[in-house]
Amino acid sequence: MELFNQLLQLMITGITVGSIYALIAIGFIITYNITGVLNFAQGEFAMFGALICISLVGVGLPLWISAILSIVLVTIIGMGFERLTIYPARHSSIPTMIIITIGASITFRGIGLIIWGTQPTSLKPFSGDTPIHLWHAVILPQNIWAIGLSVFCFIAMYLFFNKTYVGKAVTACVINRSAARLMGIKPETMSLAAVSVSAALGALAGIIIAPIAGASYSMGLMLGMKAFVAAVIGGLTNAPAAVLGAFIIGILESFTAGLWSSGLQDAVSFAVLLIVLFFLPNGIFAKSSGNRV
Numbered sequence: 001m002e003l004f005n006q007l008l009q010l011m012i013t014g015i016t017v018g019s020i021y022a023l024i025a026i027g028f029i030i031t032y033n034i035t036g037v038l039n040f041a042q043g044e045f046a047m048f049g050a051l052i053c054i055s056l057v058g059v060g061l062p063l064w065i066s067a068i069l070s071i072v073l074v075t076i077i078g079m080g081f082e083r084l085t086i087y088p089a090r091h092s093s094i095p096t097m098i099i100i101t102i103g104a105s106i107t108f109r110g111i112g113l114i115i116w117g118t119q120p121t122s123l124k125p126f127s128g129d130t131p132i133h134l135w136h137a138v139i140l141p142q143n144i145w146a147i148g149l150s151v152f153c154f155i156a157m158y159l160f161f162n163k164t165y166v167g168k169a170v171t172a173c174v175i176n177r178s179a180a181r182l183m184g185i186k187p188e189t190m191s192l193a194a195v196s197v198s199a200a201l202g203a204l205a206g207i208i209i210a211p212i213a214g215a216s217y218s219m220g221l222m223l224g225m226k227a228f229v230a231a232v233i234g235g236l237t238n239a240p241a242a243v244l245g246a247f248i249i250g251i252l253e254s255f256t257a258g259l260w261s262s263g264l265q266d267a268v269s270f271a272v273l274l275i276v277l278f279f280l281p282n283g284i285f286a287k288s289s290g291n292r293v
């Protein structure tokens with residue numbers, strides 16, 4: 001029974017962490033599908049979201065207002081990032097675009113270091129920290145917020161891309177950019193919208209995880225890399241598969257840290273990345289043609 005409770009606790013922790021990775025991974029996929037760019041600055045949007053929210057709470061604003069303002073501000077940062085980096089270099093080669101986003105990521109971390117310093121900080125939980133007991137495992141209210149908001153955002157993205165005019169316009173740009181232009185759809189505008197939405201999702205992920213793991217100027221690096229692994233599991237085109245991949249990564253990390261060694265949890269994640277890239281480069285849920293399942 002004790003082993004069962006331990007495994008259940010590790011599963012809860014893994015699902016919570018996986019839900020954070022899922023939000024950032026969806027941002028990766030949205031940006032990649034619209035712009036063709038692997039945005040390695042995606043994790044820094046989470047960093048900005050968390051630290052801006054903490055700063056706003058620190059000056060006396062209510063948590064929910066701080067969270068909304070933080071998401072809006074990070075969305076504006078994302079828009080500026082797209083207009084100043086991705087848009088001017090839209091005709092460049094893929095390696096060039098990747099280097100640009102890596103450079104932006106380093107720049108964002110430098111800005112975070114200058115503004116907030118090296119000292120980690122944290123955000124108070126959204127609805128208190130009274131634990132909820134499931135058998136002998138413990139679920140914190142913040143865990144429920146993380147999982148619930150992740151599921152909500154995934155459902156919202158699904159409805160947006162499949163049930164709205166703008167979402168279908170974005171999808172048209174993914175399928176055939178030239179045909180979309182002929183229909184009056186501007187891929188450049190869709191690119192701005194995609195990066196903006198990705199930035200907002202990243203900010204939300206950072207705000208959610210700040211009460212759980214704290215926040216610092218360097219937090220975006222590993223969050224972004226783990227989300228990238230999840231996106232690769234989905235073949236960089238399949239959002240549902242990326243969400244599932246995020247939960248797989250979160251659970252693997254949790255079990256590795258709990259049953260083996262916390263120092264190896266990052267190694268396990270990147271081992272999964274290498275296995276997928278070597279043997280299933282189209283994603284573990286993709287058909288051999290590379291199309292979405």
